[in-house]
Amino acid sequence: MYQVARKFVFTESHCWDAESKRSYEDLFEKLDTNKDGKVDVAELRAGLTAMGISFRKGAAQKIVSSGDKNKDGGLDFEEFSRYLKEHEKKLRLTFKSLDKNNDGRLDSSEIKQSLAELGVDISKEDAQKILKSIDIDGSMTVDWNEWREHFLFNPATNIQEIIRYWKHSSVLDIGDSLTIPDEFTEEEKTTDFWWKQLIAGAMAGAVSRTGTAPLDRMKVFMQVHSSKSNKIGLVGGFRQMIKEGGVTSLWRGNGVNVLKIAPETAIKFTAYEQYKKFLSSEGGKVQTHQRFIAGSLAGATAQTAIYPMEVMKTRLALRKTGQYSGMLDCAKQILKKEGVKAFYKGYIPNMLGIIPYAGIDLAVYESLKNAWLSRYAIDTANPGILVLLGCGTISSTCGQLASYPLALIRTRMQAQASMEGSEQVTMSKLFKNILAKEGFFGLYRGILPNFMKVIPAVSISYVVYEYTKSGLGISN
Structure with missing residues (x-):
C-alpha cells in the first residue's frame, strides 16, 4: 500500500x-x-x-x-x-x-x-x-x-521547523525579561511571520504575568520587608496584603508589568538584529558566543529604555492603599519628590544580572538539548512539547538562581525611597549589610514564591501562545 x-x-x-x-x-x-x-x-x-x-x-x-x-x-x-x-x-x-x-x-x-x-x-x-x-x-x-x-x-515545511522546535524562545514567560530574544530566519523576516510571532509571545506574557501576579507581588514584598527579625511566610504575607487592601491588592503593579512587555520586546528584537550584524563578519554566520553577546547587549538596551517602568512596578507593588491613584500619579510623585535619577535606582545590579541569567540559561538549555539529541534522537529530531517545556523551565530556573541576589539588591534599591526611615545606600554597601545581618541566604529572600510561579507561568504562556498563534494563522 x-x-x-x-x-x-x-x-x-x-x-x-x-x-x-x-x-x-x-x-x-x-x-x-x-x-x-x-x-x-x-x-x-x-x-x-x-x-x-x-x-x-x-x-x-x-x-x-x-x-x-x-x-x-x-x-x-x-x-x-x-x-x-x-x-x-x-x-x-x-x-x-x-x-x-x-x-x-x-x-x-x-x-x-x-x-x-x-x-x-x-x-x-x-x-x-x-x-x-x-x-x-x-x-x-x-x-x-x-x-x-x-x-x-x-505541516513542517523545512529543516528550519525542526530547528524551531529547539530554538530557545522567550515565549516561556516567567516574569523575568533577561532572556535571549527570539531569532527568525531571513525568510520569516520578509513575511508577516515574525511580527505575528512577537504578538503571540507578548499576549502569552501578558496573560501569564497576570495569572501569576499575586506570587510576583509576594516575591517583591518578601524581598523588601522580610528579614531575620521580621520573618514573613507565604500564608501570613497573603493575609497581610489582603487585610490591608483586599483581594484585588494582590495584583498591584501588574498593570505596568504587562504594559512594558510590548515596548521591551520590540526594542530587544530590533537591537538584537543590529548587534548580530555588527558582531558577525560581512555575510558571515553568527556563532553561539556572538549570539549570546548580541542577546545580552539587546537585553541591556531594552532594559535601559524601559527601566523607569521597572521602578514603577516595584513601587506600585509595595504601595499602601491610597498612596497612588495609578501609574501616572506614581510617576508624578516619584519625579516631584526624588527627581529623574530615582527612575534608575537599582539600574547597575539589574544590568549585572543579565550576564549570569542569560549565560547560564543558554548554557543549561544547550546542554540539555544536546544530551537529548545524543541519547534519544534516533528516528526524529522532534523532542515533543514536554521535553521542550522541561528544558526551558530547568534552564530558566538555573538562570534565576544565579542572578537572584542581584535581583534582590535591585528591588531593595528601587524601594528605598518609598520606605520610611530607610537609609539610601549603594549597591555594595547594601550587599554587605544583607550578608552581615542576614547571612548568605538573606540574598535569596522571596525565592520560594518566585519558584512557585515558574511552572504555572510556563504552562499558561505556552497554552496562550499556541492559541494566539492559531488565531493569527501561524503554526509550527
Whole structure:
C-alpha cells in the first residue's frame, strides 16, 4: 500500500500538470472513505496510517485546519489539491536554500551548516541522526523526492521547523525579561511571520504575568520587608496584603508589568538584529558566543529604555492603599519628590544580572538539548512539547538562581525611597549589610514564591501562545 501511495504522490513531476492532478485525484478518492466529497481529520489520519506514511501527532488536524477555506470541517478536492501544491512549493524553495553546493542532495554537513546559521550548534553525529530520520534509501544523503516524501504530509515545511522546535524562545514567560530574544530566519523576516510571532509571545506574557501576579507581588514584598527579625511566610504575607487592601491588592503593579512587555520586546528584537550584524563578519554566520553577546547587549538596551517602568512596578507593588491613584500619579510623585535619577535606582545590579541569567540559561538549555539529541534522537529530531517545556523551565530556573541576589539588591534599591526611615545606600554597601545581618541566604529572600510561579507561568504562556498563534494563522 505504501508503494501505491508513493506512486500517487511522489512523482518526478515538479509542476501542476494533468499527471499531478490525476495523482491527487486518486489519492483524494482513497482518503475519502465515506465518499461524501471531502476528507476530514479522521479520514486523513486513518488513510495516511494505512498507507504507511509517517506524520507527526496533530499533523492531520493542522493540515485540515490550514486547507479548509470554507470552514466546513473537511477538505474538498479543490482545497486538498491547493494545500498540497502550496506546501510542495514551500518545500521546493527550502530544499534549494539548504542545498548549499547545488548538487540536488542534502548531506549532514549542509544540515549542520543550516543549523549553525540559526544559532544552533550540533555535532556531526547529531546532524547525521537528523539526516537519517529523513533518508529513505540509506545513502546518508537526502534528495528532493525523499525530502518531499518526508514533509509533504507534515505541516513542517523545512529543516528550519525542526530547528524551531529547539530554538530557545522567550515565549516561556516567567516574569523575568533577561532572556535571549527570539531569532527568525531571513525568510520569516520578509513575511508577516515574525511580527505575528512577537504578538503571540507578548499576549502569552501578558496573560501569564497576570495569572501569576499575586506570587510576583509576594516575591517583591518578601524581598523588601522580610528579614531575620521580621520573618514573613507565604500564608501570613497573603493575609497581610489582603487585610490591608483586599483581594484585588494582590495584583498591584501588574498593570505596568504587562504594559512594558510590548515596548521591551520590540526594542530587544530590533537591537538584537543590529548587534548580530555588527558582531558577525560581512555575510558571515553568527556563532553561539556572538549570539549570546548580541542577546545580552539587546537585553541591556531594552532594559535601559524601559527601566523607569521597572521602578514603577516595584513601587506600585509595595504601595499602601491610597498612596497612588495609578501609574501616572506614581510617576508624578516619584519625579516631584526624588527627581529623574530615582527612575534608575537599582539600574547597575539589574544590568549585572543579565550576564549570569542569560549565560547560564543558554548554557543549561544547550546542554540539555544536546544530551537529548545524543541519547534519544534516533528516528526524529522532534523532542515533543514536554521535553521542550522541561528544558526551558530547568534552564530558566538555573538562570534565576544565579542572578537572584542581584535581583534582590535591585528591588531593595528601587524601594528605598518609598520606605520610611530607610537609609539610601549603594549597591555594595547594601550587599554587605544583607550578608552581615542576614547571612548568605538573606540574598535569596522571596525565592520560594518566585519558584512557585515558574511552572504555572510556563504552562499558561505556552497554552496562550499556541492559541494566539492559531488565531493569527501561524503554526509550527
